[in-house]
Amino acid sequence: MRQFTAVINPAAGGQAGAAALIPIARQLREAGAEVEVSHSRSLRHAGELALEAGEKGRTVLAVGGDGMAGRIGGALAGTEAVCGFVPAGRGNDFARALGLPREPAALARLLLAAEPRQVDAIGLTSAAHPDTVALGSVYAGVDAVANRNANTSRLLRGSASYYVGALRAVASWRPVSYRLTIDGETCERRGYTVVVANSAYYGFGRQVAPAARLDDGLLDVVIIKHAPKRLFFAVMNELKDGSHIRRPEVEVLTGREIRIEAPERARPLPYGADGEVDAVLPVTARVLPRALRVLA
Template sequence: MRQFTAVVNPTAGGATSAAALHKVARLLREAGAELETEYSRSLPHARELARRAGERGRVVLAVGGDGITGSIGGALSGTGALFGMVPAGRGNDFARALGLPGDPDGVARVLLHGTPRAVDTIEVTSSVHAGTVVLGSVYAGVDALANLHANRSRMLRGSASYYAGALRAISTWRPVRYRITVDGRDHAYSGYTVVAANSSYYGSARRIAPEARLDDGLLDVVMIRDAPRRLFFALMKELDTGAHIHRPQVQVVRGREIRIEADRDVPYGADGEIEAVLPVTARVLPGALRVLC
């Protein structure tokens, strides 16, 4: 029987996370599994707790949304520790990419009986982050600015906060001149954003890279070029289905190492939490994380 350590960040959606864990914990214990809970003070503290639990041979559970999921999964990348999730955030994009169930019974079944799967992770390197590892994507441009606004929103939650953040970001955005280097090959364009995607989803269920796979050893690099603002709003709506990739303003290439630069200070983000400015390098770490799914 598996032994679990659940890591919860009480400062970020703590009540929702605690409620989700309570339901799953009851089912795990009824099945005879051992579960201990650790409450972190911050995401760095959550990573530390996760590494300690992994070293003890326990299955480490991230309880919450993509921020804590990416932080804990990144901390366990390359360690051989087994990782599980109790999705309880506003996005849950990495859990969605894995096809994890959203109900407590389904989550408990996966944690008790799921087969470990090796998935890729992303190493992020910049002047601010030296070798930080995340799970879903690295994005630089109007979406990173929109995420900043969403994270700071006190009135809205979930998809509504992302939509409101996007509207605010787009209304003030000026096209950026990007230089993207993918495995040594340069791509230059003026536009809205670039996304180096391991997961097909980001920004609360938007299919930014519909053909991305978590275990192919590659990142899907989505580049969105300059377009009239009304057309960009139409493109945003198509993110729900992934139809945007057929637009002539959108180009998708694949690679193992991506360097993103711009002609001015442009924000970038990763898994909804990392916030800094370009330049940044994203490098895939093939099969680096063992996850229950």
């Protein structure tokens, strides 16, 4: 029987996390599993708690949204620890990519019985973060600005906060000249955004990279090139089902190591990873094949 350590960050949606965990923890305990709960002071501390629990042979549960999933999964990547997820955030995009059930009883059964599956992760290198790991995606451009707006919204939640955040971001957006180096080959593109995706989903369930797979040893690079702003909003709407990739303004490439730069931009351009935006370009993303053991 598995021994679980559930990590919650009270400062980042902890109440929602606790509410999501309670019915699952009850069913895990009723089945005979041991469940302890660790409250972190920050996302960094959450990663430290996860490593400590993993070193003891416990199964670590990341309770929260994509930021918590990314931080805990990133901390455990490259170790033998097993990670499970209790989605309790705004987007829950990595949990969606794993196909996790939403119903507590079904998720509890999965956490008890599923065999660990090995999935890829993304290693990141930038000036502010010389050695970090993400799980789902890295994105630079208007979507990073939109996500920052959504994360700081006090009035809106979920997809509504993302749409309003995107409206604000696009209204003031000017096209950016990106320099991309993919597995040593450099190309220039001008447009709205570049997304390096390990998962198909980002931005509250949008299928930004429909062909991306968590275990194929590759990263999908989605480029939304320069176009009239009205077309960009059409592309945003098509992200719901992934049909945007059929537009000529959208280009999809693949690679194992991708560097994103915006050398002509006077002001630094933000980039985000797993729903968190706290750094600026340039950034290098490389695939870490089969780096994380997850219950899915």
